[in-house]
Amino acid sequence: xxxxxxxxxxxxxxxxxxxxxxxxxxxxxxxxxxxxxxxxxxxxxxxxxxxxxxxxxxxxxxxxxxxxxxxxxxxxxxxxxxxxxxxxxxxxxxxxxxxxxxxxxxxxxxxxxxxxxxxxxxxxxxxxxxxxxxxxxxxxxxxxxxxxxxxxxxxxxxxxxxxxxxxxxxxxxxxxxxxxxxxxxxxxxxxxxxxxxxxxxxxxxxxxxxxxxxxxxxxxxxxxxxxxxxxxxxxxxxxxxxxxxxxxxxxxxxxxxxxxxxxxxxxxxxxxxxxxxxxxxxxxxxxxxxxxxxxxxxxxxxxxxxxxxxxxxxxxxxxxxxxxxxxxxxxxxxxxxxxxxxxxxxxxxxxxxxxxxxxxxxxxxxxxxxxxxxxxxxxxxxxxxxxxxxxxxxxxxxxxxxxxxxxxxxxxxxxxxxxxxxxxxxxxxxxxxxxxxxxxxxxxxxxxxxxxxxxxxxxxxxxxxxxxxxxxxxxxxxxxxxxxxxxxxxxxxxxxxxxxxxxxxxxxxxxxxxxxxxxxxxxxxxxxxxxxxxxxxxxxxxxxxxxxxxxxxxxxxxxxxxxxxxxxxxxxxxxxxxxxxxxxxxxxxxxxxxxxxxxxxxxxxxxxxxxxxxxxxxxxxxxxxxxxxxxxxxxxxxxxxxxxxxxxxxxxxxxxxxxxxxxxxxxxxxxxxxxxxxxxxx
Amino acid sequence: xxxxxxxxxxxxxxxxxxxxxxxxxxxxxxxxxxxxxxxxxxxxxxxxxxxxxxxxxxxxxxxxxxxxxxxxxxxxxxxxxxxxxxxxxxxxxxxxxxxxxxxxxxxxxxxxxxxxxxxxxxxxxxxxxxxxxxxxxxxxxxxxxxxxxxxxxxxxxxxxxxxxxxxxxxxxxxxxxxxxxxxxxxxxxxxxxxxxxxxxxxxxxxxxxxxxxxxxxxxxxxxxxxxxxxxxxxxxxxxxxxxxxxxxxxxxxxxxxxxxxxxxxxxxxxxxxxxxxxxxxxxxxxxx
Numbered sequence: 001x002x003x004x005x006x007x008x009x010x011x012x013x014x015x016x017x018x019x020x021x022x023x024x025x026x027x028x029x030x031x032x033x034x035x036x037x038x039x040x041x042x043x044x045x046x047x048x049x050x051x052x053x054x055x056x057x058x059x060x061x062x063x064x065x066x067x068x069x070x071x072x073x074x075x076x077x078x079x080x081x082x083x084x085x086x087x088x089x090x091x092x093x094x095x096x097x098x099x100x101x102x103x104x105x106x107x108x109x110x111x112x113x114x115x116x117x118x119x120x121x122x123x124x125x126x127x128x129x130x131x132x133x134x135x136x137x138x139x140x141x142x143x144x145x146x147x148x149x150x151x152x153x154x155x156x157x158x159x160x161x162x163x164x165x166x167x168x169x170x171x172x173x174x175x176x177x178x179x180x181x182x183x184x185x186x187x188x189x190x191x192x193x194x195x196x197x198x199x200x201x202x203x204x205x206x207x208x209x210x211x212x213x214x215x216x217x218x219x220x221x222x223x224x225x226x227x228x229x230x231x232x233x234x235x236x237x238x239x240x241x242x243x244x245x246x247x248x249x250x251x252x253x254x255x256x257x258x259x260x261x262x263x264x265x266x267x268x269x270x271x272x273x274x275x276x277x278x279x280x281x282x283x284x285x286x287x288x289x290x291x292x293x294x295x296x297x298x299x300x301x302x303x304x305x306x307x308x309x310x311x312x313x314x315x316x317x318x319x320x321x322x323x324x325x326x327x328x329x330x331x332x333x334x335x336x337x338x339x340x341x342x343x344x345x346x347x348x349x350x351x352x353x354x355x356x357x358x359x360x361x362x363x364x365x366x367x368x369x370x371x372x373x374x375x376x377x378x379x380x381x382x383x384x385x386x387x388x389x390x391x392x393x394x395x396x397x398x399x400x401x402x403x404x405x406x407x408x409x410x411x412x413x414x415x416x417x418x419x420x421x422x423x424x425x426x427x428x429x430x431x432x433x434x435x436x437x438x439x440x441x442x443x444x445x446x447x448x449x450x451x452x453x454x455x456x457x458x459x460x461x462x463x464x465x466x467x468x469x470x471x472x473x474x475x476x477x478x479x480x481x482x483x484x485x486x487x488x489x490x491x492x493x494x495x496x497x498x499x500x501x502x503x504x505x506x507x508x509x510x511x512x513x514x515x516x517x518x519x520x521x522x523x524x525x526x527x528x529x530x531x532x533x534x535x536x537x538x539x540x541x542x543x544x545x546x547x548x549x550x551x552x553x554x555x556x557x558x559x560x561x562x563x564x565x566x567x568x569x570x571x572x573x574x575x576x577x578x579x580x581x582x583x584x585x586x587x588x589x590x591x592x593x594x595x596x597x598x599x600x601x602x603x604x605x606x607x608x609x610x611x612x613x614x615x616x617x618x619x620x621x622x623x624x625x626x627x628x629x630x631x632x633x634x635x636x637x638x639x640x641x642x643x644x645x646x647x648x649x650x651x652x653x654x655x656x657x658x659x660x661x662x663x664x665x666x667x668x669x670x671x672x673x674x675x676x677x678x679x680x681x682x
Numbered sequence: 683x684x685x686x687x688x689x690x691x692x693x694x695x696x697x698x699x700x701x702x703x704x705x706x707x708x709x710x711x712x713x714x715x716x717x718x719x720x721x722x723x724x725x726x727x728x729x730x731x732x733x734x735x736x737x738x739x740x741x742x743x744x745x746x747x748x749x750x751x752x753x754x755x756x757x758x759x760x761x762x763x764x765x766x767x768x769x770x771x772x773x774x775x776x777x778x779x780x781x782x783x784x785x786x787x788x789x790x791x792x793x794x795x796x797x798x799x800x801x802x803x804x805x806x807x808x809x810x811x812x813x814x815x816x817x818x819x820x821x822x823x824x825x826x827x828x829x830x831x832x833x834x835x836x837x838x839x840x841x842x843x844x845x846x847x848x849x850x851x852x853x854x855x856x857x858x859x860x861x862x863x864x865x866x867x868x869x870x871x872x873x874x875x876x877x878x879x880x881x882x883x884x885x886x887x888x889x890x891x892x893x894x895x896x897x898x899x900x901x902x903x904x905x906x907x908x909x910x911x912x913x914x915x916x917x918x919x920x921x922x923x924x925x926x927x928x929x930x931x932x933x934x935x936x937x938x939x940x941x942x943x944x945x946x947x948x949x950x951x952x953x954x955x956x957x958x959x960x961x962x963x964x965x966x967x968x969x970x
Contacts, residue, residue, distance in 0.1 A: 451879075
């Protein structure tokens with residue numbers, strides 16, 4: 001018996017350019033106590049489903065057809081007051097961005113207790129007592145104090161826990177989670193997923209889990225429903241859907257995923273093309289323009305959902321399709337350092353000053369205290385020609401600052417950067433210009449990295465003009481550069497807003513290539529992109545490295561992406577490197593305890609998760625003060641004792657090119673962590 | 683919701699239409715400019731021809747807008763006055779943009795000490811009431827139109843600096859600015875070729891407003907007797923001269939007043955329309 005069922009839901013958005021079909025004939029159902037994952041990339045309409053169920057669609061949305069039946073009642077037919085009574089009491093919701101979902105002006109206690117007071121008429125004092133219990137239930141420490149705290153005093157993970165407590169306080173039967181962990185670091189995400197899993201079991205919650213991350217689906221859900229351009233393409237039990245997807249789109253999504261498992265670290269098989277224009281959908285099967293198995297009938301006949309092998313699929317060839325075998329690995333690297341150093345960084349420090357403040361004390365009674373944030377704290381590394389060094393770290397670890405220092409976009413406080421054996425730490429004028437030609441950077445955000453007022457050709461052409469290329473020569477070179485990154489040459493005439501996120505990122509790469517650099521800092525180049533697009537950009541970067549013998553510093557919070565492309569990996573935490581070595585050696589024991597925790601936190605589609613997960617306590621440390629001991633000691637699950645706080649850890653070398661900064665002996669690091677931590681706040 | 687907004691689409695170019703505000707603004711401003719340019723040819727009488735017999739005559743076939751206390755034709759004076767008023771409006775705006783925009787870009791991009799220095803100087807300028815500052819500049823030297831224009835321009839510099847700075851602060855955070863630095867572009871190029879085109883929409887609207895304010899402030903200065911000097915014809919001066927005769931002969935003040943309103947409205951619509959067509963997203967249609 002379905003607890004929530006969505007039946008043939010069709011939703012349109014009115015836009016100045018005509019209606020957009022956000023959802024077409026979407027049907028699925030969730031049984032009581034079940035967790036259904038709604039999987040899709042951006043533009044698939046997955047958030048629209050959540051809003052439609054909650055009755056929170058904006059005025060520009062129009063429900064053309066369909067029913068949303070919750071516990072026997074059609075929610076779409078209910079008047080707003082009845083819906084309001086359901087929302088927050090029987091229907092709970094957790095949104096993606098915890099930073100935007102809490103009111104910064106109200107204390108936590110009032111916000112968590114609010115639904116009780118509103119829906120149940122509970123007296124405020126009693127509601128606060130309940131709120132305290134709810135905060136304790138989601139694993140937040142010292143709930144008394146939290147009641148009076150304000151959102152800005154909490155970390156992202158703690159805020160997300162507060163939101164979960166708030167959505168659970170009226171004991172809802174259905175919890176809708178819209179990308180609840182996407183904005184969080186991977187170690188925090190792992191702990192939130194643990195919490196949701198535990199809550200689900202203890203309360204018998206029904207969950208509608210909206211996500212783009214198939215690893216998260218594997219971790220927490222029972223069934224998966226794949227949404228593409230407003231239509232459900234495939235629906236079935238999680239295990240079967242992820243192991244042997246029936247629809248070509250789901251197969252493509254899985255082929256696009258970068259994985260930590262060595263055997264699947266082959267070349268990715270992304271989906272070509274991009275999401276169709278929702279104003280003018282292709283006839284026939286909506287996926288046919290991007291499908292590798294397309295036949296003539298696919299172009300004309302619309303596909304219906306039909307049962308195959310106990311699942312339902314919107315593809316008439318499902319069940320007869322060959323499973324795509326991953327292409328052979330073209331970038332097999334043994335990881336041993338070779339060649340002359342291209343970039344060498346020695347003991348680099350970067351501190352940002354904070355506003356000074358007056359403090360009482362000292363000989364003059366009042367003293368001006370200067371404060372600073374140490375974003376990078378004594379980093380040394382070397383990158384050789386044609387080599388990719390992956391730099392992994394969570395947000396706030398200082399990895400982007402390090403990248404900008406190396407690209408000389410930000411001046412280091414101390415330390416030395418040399419390029420091709422020349423010290424470029426303080427290069428000015430001509431020396432700096434020469435350096436800029438050889439060293440380029442690619443940024444994270446494809447929205448902000450291109451000037452919206454300039455055509456693509458002008459953006460790329462400027463780099464060429466700076467190299468002294470003439471106007472006529474430039475036009476041809478711009479076309480060649482665009483083709484090198486897989487875009488048609490006539491894209492030069494377009495403005496950035498006419499491109500998709502992936503295409504914009506390709507233009508950024510073309511711009512970086514224009515000066516024929518030897519080394520590129522890739523600062524989270526794929527983090528802002530959809531899964532299937534991530535794969536194409538990663539492939540492109542790998543191809544360019546092989547063809548042009550480029551070296552990269554590949555910065556990412558995503559260990560899987562780094563593992564996919566990097567020859568060597570450096571793990572950064574609180575401004576310092578904790579471990580560095582060839583990729584295969586960093587991903588296998590012996591680990592630094594932090595690397596081990598990062599690896600076990602990554603939600604994966606390959607691993608069946610059982611109780612062997614390591615969770616870190618607390619959040620990434622403040623990088624503020626100078627640290628005496630190991631930067632990781634506060635959260636380390638294998639902390640020895642005072643020595644970790646007092647003295648800087650030595651380098652342990654399990655292999656010639658692999659070092660770990662830890663007090664533990666190498667034999668100890670080789671053994672997996674035994675002490676599993678009960679998560680505290682996170 | 684974000685899902686529906688980021689729909690990818692096939693590239694297509696919608697036919698580009700000029701926004702109606704721009705068309706109306708353009709025609710009003712164009713008409714005023716044309717009349718001002720052709721004033722000596724189309725004015726029925728010389729603007730300073732005094733006729734004692736035709737004093738304070740109401741509108742008639744001979745004098746469409748009547749005559750003033752010296753018997754001068756109001757229509758001719760209003761037409762000729764457009765030249766001085768528009769000259770004042772556009773000239774002063776050019777001065778305040780020319781000074782204010784580079785200062786604002788510099789303050790917003792370089793931050794730190796440069797920013798402090800420029801902005802504190804602007805605070806000093808802003809602490810004077812505009813008329814007083816105009817008076818200060820003009821009172822110590824003999825009045826002339828050029829000086830009035832410069833004074834009005836300088837009075838409005840702080841507003842432009844603040845606007846340009848705040849727009850720059852935001853744009854300077856974008857990654858394409860870092861990318862420009864990474865490829866080796868200098869500060870001047872980044873300010874004027876990368877930042878300015880993005881900061882332009884609010885500045886265009888503000889410039890439209892400034893033209894009208896400058897005309898009004900110029901008129902106020904003339905009214906106070908330190909702008910345009912009699913017998914030359916300026917809208918402000920005309921209104922000032924007409925003050926004693928508001929009751930018996932309201933047309934003397936009404937004609938330049940209405941002319942000023944039409945000009946102000948036209949220029950404001952023009953600035954608004956400009957902002958719309960300067961945005962490539964609105965111009966080419968959203969397809970990404």
